Amino acid sequence: MGAGVLFVIASGKAGFSLAGGFASNGYGDHSPGGYPKVACLVAEGVLT
Secondary structure, eight states, X not given: OHHHHHHHXXXXXXXXXXXXXXXXXXXXXXXXXXXXXXXXXXXXXXXX
């Protein structure tokens, strides 16, 4: 279920692709989508 929720969240961003580290960890420069730290913290809180 968690993977499905992540897919729905990530697929809402323009240019989303499953290739290139969809499930990689990190934020900012280390995030495949360039998501900021705040977005990662919110996702972590909701999904936990």
